[in-house]
Amino acid sequence: MTVSVAQVWQWLDEVPDPEIPVISVVDLGIVRDVKWDNETLELAVTPTYSGCPATRVIAMDIETALRDHGLSDIRIKTRISPPWTTDWLTESGRAKLEEYGIAPPSPAGGPEKCPQCGSGNLSKISQFGSTPCKAHWRCDDCLEPFDYFKCL
Amino acid sequence: MNNALFESLLRLGDNTLVIGHRVSEWCGVAPVLEEDIALANMALDLIGQTQMWLGLAADVEGEGRSADDLAMLRDVWDFRNVLLVEQPNGDFGQTIMRQYLFDQFHLLQLQHLTQSTEDRIAAIAQKAVKEVTYHVDRSRDTVVALGDGTEESNRRMQAALTKLWPYIGEMFAADAIDLEMATAGVIPDPASLRADYDAATRVVFADAVLTPPAGDFAHGGGKTGFRHSEHLGHLLTQMQWLQRAYPGARW
Numbered sequence: 136m137t138v139s140v141a142q143v144w145q146w147l148d149e150v151p152d153p154e155i156p157v158i159s160v161v162d163l164g165i166v167r168d169v170k171w172d173n174e175t176l177e178l179a180v181t182p183t184y185s186g187c188p189a190t191r192v193i194a195m196d197i198e199t200a201l202r203d204h205g206l207s208d209i210r211i212k213t214r215i216s217p218p219w220t221t222d223w224l225t226e227s228g229r230a231k232l233e234e235y236g237i238a239p240p241s242p243a244g245g246p247e248k249c250p251q252c253g254s255g256n257l258s259k260i261s262q263f264g265s266t267p268c269k270a271h272w273r274c275d276d277c278l279e280p281f282d283y284f285k286c287l
Numbered sequence: 288m289n290n291a292l293f294e295s296l297l298r299l300g301d302n303t304l305v306i307g308h309r310v311s312e313w314c315g316v317a318p319v320l321e322e323d324i325a326l327a328n329m330a331l332d333l334i335g336q337t338q339m340w341l342g343l344a345a346d347v348e349g350e351g352r353s354a355d356d357l358a359m360l361r362d363v364w365d366f367r368n369v370l371l372v373e374q375p376n377g378d379f380g381q382t383i384m385r386q387y388l389f390d391q392f393h394l395l396q397l398q399h400l401t402q403s404t405e406d407r408i409a410a411i412a413q414k415a416v417k418e419v420t421y422h423v424d425r426s427r428d429t430v431v432a433l434g435d436g437t438e439e440s441n442r443r444m445q446a447a448l449t450k451l452w453p454y455i456g457e458m459f460a461a462d463a464i465d466l467e468m469a470t471a472g473v474i475p476d477p478a479s480l481r482a483d484y485d486a487a488t489r490v491v492f493a494d495a496v497l498t499p500p501a502g503d504f505a506h507g508g509g510k511t512g513f514r515h516s517e518h519l520g521h522l523l524t525q526m527q528w529l530q531r532a533y534p535g536a537r538w
Contacts, residue, residue: 182335182414184331184332184335184418185332185335185336185338185339185414185415185418186330186331186332186333186334186335186336186338187331187335188331215339215410215411215414216406216409216410216413216414217413218410218413218414218417219414220417260321261321261322261324261325262325262421262424262425263321263324263325263328263329263425264324265324267328267331267332271321271324285421287417287418287421
């Protein structure tokens, strides 16, 4: 059985990020390459933050998902260069983050608007949040605290 | 094996390992929850960078050791970190001051390392420099906020600066290993980073209403492994005890 690379990408798009399960590993932009090397499916995965504990879980989740689809000969390589950037988040990924209550990264260095009420009246609580990729902000209109996906 | 390259990688990886461990000592006991989380996240970045540096060091050595072996099974005299990063946390102000003094150096060093003629070093630096840019933003702002804060916070930050001042010079002291690697374009000559460091820190100390002590005496012996301070041994007993008590233990 030969599975097309396009099919594999589709399957990968169903593998959720372990920390932010509304987006997939493809939305996150960390799967950089999928190709067949003879009988072996080879994937290149780029870590988000150097010390992110989710990185290992992600590799395991990807392998499990592909095995569930009947693939067994899988090689997952970690590729650190070029380094991951939030520019690699897909448009649909950004939309899903916002819907989930996490403000997507913005080049301005802070969230554009409150993911709850849309207000631009915001203040930073802390440069770091519940995971390495997030900072902690608050809306000064609806007063809800929220996570902001840091721009990297 | 290229010994100068191996030593240089140990210096990079041991700096991030030791300060990463020091910062992680705040986990669960920081003064406020946000700072606790911030410190833990920074420790995580630094330990992650350590895995890359020491992983590459182990590859270069070519004797079958891993990053974990280098981190957990070497003794004090094998460590090549600068003395600054092994100094105890002290109060929160001293931890933040130590972090800023290191972060500012670390950022300049990584910015140059992104241009390294050794591709694997350039790749790690390109990854790490993004994280460390963020670290400097935070430690610099916090030094200013505490220095230019209350009388008590200013007093503590001044005490921290005075205490840590003699540990700055070692980061810029070049030895034969540095010069060999710098000539090959692998790492920057540390001495060449000093002017930019002084320019950046001068502004921050002024904003923070802090007065740098007079004199430029510098302790040395950490990055060469000649003589670490007593504190490193105590740190290693904590960090390494599990692998020492149960060799080869795995999760």
